[in-house]
Each structure stands twice: as C-alpha cells, then as structure tokens.
C-alpha cells in the first residue's frame with residue numbers, strides 16, 4: 336500500500352466542503368501565508384502529488400485562491416503570490432471620544448438602518464448572527480424532540496421566575512469550568528443577554544446617572560442607556576487591549592461614574608480579548624471609585640484560544656462585577672435564553688425580571704440544559720470557534736484586497752465580526768446606501784457611538800453571516816461602490 340503524506344490525511348471526503356476548497360485552504364495555511372510577495376508557488380504537478388489529487392482538482396484549488404485575490408497566475412510561468420501583499424497588521428485607529436457624559440440618542444438611527452435592510456433581499460453582513468450551518472441546530476432539534484415527549488413538564492406551566500432549576504444547575508457547572516463560582520440559585524435566567532444587561536443596569540443606577548462605556552460599543556447597550564435615562568461617558572477603546580484605563584481613571588477622578596459596562600471577551604465590534612492584567616486593573620479601578628462593573632460575556636465560549644479565557648467575574652475578589660451572558664451567538668439566537676449573575680442580591684434582580692415578562696420559555700431553557708448536560712454544547716462551541724477564526728482571517732484578506740488602499744481592519748481574537756476603518760474621504764453611511772443598491776448590507780460605524788460622526792468612516796461586517804462565497808461576493812460588491 337502507498338504510504339500517505341500528512342497533507343493527504345488531512346483531507347476529508349465526508350464533508351460538504353469540496354476537495355478543491357479543502358486543498359486551497361491547506362495551501363493557504365501551509366504555504367501561501369509564509370510566502371514572500373511575488374514568490375513562485377508549487378506547480379500544479381507538485382500540488383497534485385502532495386495532496387494525492389488530480390491535476391484538475393489542483394487547478395480548481397488554485398482558481399479558488401485566485402478568486403479570493405490571494406494568488407495570481409502568469410501564463411506559461413505558473414502561480415505566484417501577488418507583488419503587493421495586503422498589509423495584515425494595521426488595526427483601526429481610536430478617535431478621541433467625547434469627554435463629557437451625555438444623554439444617548441441612537442434608537443432612531445438604528446430603526447432607520449433596520450428598515451432599510453428589509454426593503455429588498457440582500458447579502459446581509461450587518462446582523463451579528465452566524466449562518467445556521469455554523470450553529471448546532473441538528474443536535475438542538477433532536478433534544479427538542481426529546482423534550483416534547485414530556486409535554487406536561489415543558490409546556491404545562493410557567494417556569495419559575497429565576498429560571499428552570501435544571502438549567503441553573505447545568506449553567507453553574509459550566510461556569511465553574513471557567514472559574515466563575517456561584518450557586519445555581521444565584522443565576523437569574525433571562526430573555527437573552529439584552530434583558531440581563533437591562534436588569535443589571537437597572538439594579539445599580541437611577542435616571543441621570545453616568546455610565547462609562549467602551550467606544551465603540553455594541554449599539555443595544557446604547558439603546559438601554561437611552562431608555563433608562565442614563566448618561567453615557569464614552570471611553571476610547573483599543574482594538575488590542577480594550578478600554579483605556581488611564582482615560583477612565585482620569586474621568587473617575589473628575590466626575591462620579593456610577594457604573595461601567597464592558598464587553599471584555601470578543602468585543603463587539605472590535606473583537607479583542609482584554610489581557611488579564613488589564614481586566615484586573617479595571618476591577619481595581621472600579622472598586623477604588625465605588626463604580627459597579629457590568630460585563631457582557633456573550634462571546635466567552637467563542638474565543639480562538641485553546642485555553643479558557645477569564646471573565647471579569649472570575650477575577651473579581653471584591654464582589655462588584657455583574658455578569659451578563661447568553662447562548663445567542665453560540666447555540667441559537669431564537670431560543671432567547673441568557674443569564675445574569677448579579678454582583679449581589681439575586682432576589683432584587685429576580686423581582687425586576689418578574690415585572691419585565693414573568694419568566695423565560697421552559698422548553699427553550701430545558702433544551703440548553705440538556706445540551707450542556709450531554710456535552711453537546713461544549714463540543715460544538717470548540718468547533719465553531721475554529722470555523723469563525725478561519726472565516727474571519729479569510730474575510731479580512733478579502734477586505735484588504737477589495738477595499739481602497741489605506742483601509743484598516745481589526746484582528747479579532749473571538750467572535751465573527753470585523754471592524755473596518757475607511758481612508759478619507761469615504762463615509763460609511765453613503766457607502767451603505769450604495770451597497771444596498773447592489774444588494775449588500777453592513778452596519779455603518781455611526782450606530783456604535785452616541786457621538787455623531789465619531790465613527791462615520793467605520794463599519795462592521797459579519798464574516799459568518801452566510802456561506803463564504805456569498806461573503807466574498809458581498810465584499811466584492813461593496814468594493815465596487817468606492
């Protein structure tokens with residue numbers, strides 16, 4: 336029998352991914368990303384021998400890379416890396432944020448953006464949800480069939496306000512693996528992370544209070560501040576290390592900051608994971624100033640690292656961090672299940688939850704409890720994080736290739752969105768209008784800040800919104816709008 340080369344054994348025949356794409360990706364991972372500009376690449380014959388594939392499959396693999404702008408072909412000479420290699424290290428810049436705390440007013444802009452996207456079918460790179468193929472939906476459907484065999488339990492009454500004990504138990508065990516120690520009863524099960532954030536903010540603020548937020552930040556946090564009558568203090572935030580602690584410290588010395596909301600792991604839209612030393616320093620700073628810390632850890636299970644990254648709550652020795660999370664990005668946004676682990680009194684948060692909407696759907700909570708108990712959730716998030724990482728890196732290269740020179744792109748460490756800075760004089764809102772004409776949608780940077788014009792040259796795209804061919808098509812179409 337012929338001995339198999341390592342590159343051949345990596346290829347899988349039982350996957351929906353055609354062989355030529357698998358070879359294209361392996362070539363990229365093992366050869367192209369280490370090659371120099373203009374370097375000659377292996378010939379078709381060499382690729383065919385290395386992967387034990389036909390010459391025509393090798394040719395399709397190269398064509399796949401050419402379509403993505405990663406390789407060029409020179410007639411009668413072979414395949415090469417392009418002369419100009421796209422820069423891969425430039426992260427978006429951080430503009431100076433508004434130094435004053437202000438009332439927020441973003442909802443109208445958000446509603447306008449969302450209504451535009453409904454006008455005609457689009458490649459939607461705007462919404463931050465992975466395509467269904469990147470969620471464990473088959474496993475979930477199987478679990479739900481098991482649950483529907485116990486209709487009295489699942490559908491016959493209201494779930495307890497605090498949450499289904501089975502989910503509270505499974506979730507507290509899951510969080511324990513991440514060094515977050517709590518009893519099942521301390522966890523309040525909520526309708527997604529959105530409700531958890533709202534209750535957490537309601538618990539530690541009153542209308543008119545000042546809340547420090549990262550700039551840019553996830554727009555629903557802004558909408559919550561707006562509807563609770565809170566003032567936002569924007570703090571410049573690095574795409575590598577997170578919220579600027581020196582800036583925050585000087586603001587805290589000047590004015591009273593009642594709460595601080597951060598998204599420390601897989602920040603939306605920047606994608607960074609805050610280094611542990613920064614996380615500890617943030618906790619210290621907030622403790623010294625008597626400021627409540629709220630962390631949104633919706634991407635905690637989706638970081639690209641092999642080890643578990645720490646949440647603020649797992650590092651908090653003072654009892655000042657409330658943790659908000661959900662399964663919307665890692666399992667299903669439709670289940671609408673999240674959690675709040677309050678800094679202190681779960682009873683008071685539970686009373687707020689009751690006023691909002693009594694409790695969370697029982698079958699949805701049970702589905703997650705079973706997925707956790709059977710280890711199906713844990714298996715799927717590991718796989719999905721690796722898929723997100725590949726897609727994000729690939730999409731990053733496409734953006735740098737098809738967008739104008741001078742474009743800067745974030746380098747995420749978790750999640751699946753990219754934050755893009757356009758060079759002068761481009762504006763994201765007018766680009767958004769032109770892209771919609773071409774059937775592509777993304778989110779302009781303007782919705783990520785309460786200060787108008789601060790992010791007018793920035794935009795966010797979801798790299799996993801649809802199959803990669805469609806994402807590439809979307810990027811190419813946006814590229815034609817400049």
Ligand SMILES: Cc1ncc(COP(=O)(O)O)c(C=O)c1O
Pocket residue numbers: 463526527528529530553555598603631633660661662663668672673
């Ligand atoms: C950082 C962040 N927090 C919260 C949410 C909303 O979560 P949920 O759908 O669980 O309410 C999102 C969704 O995009 C998000 O990106």
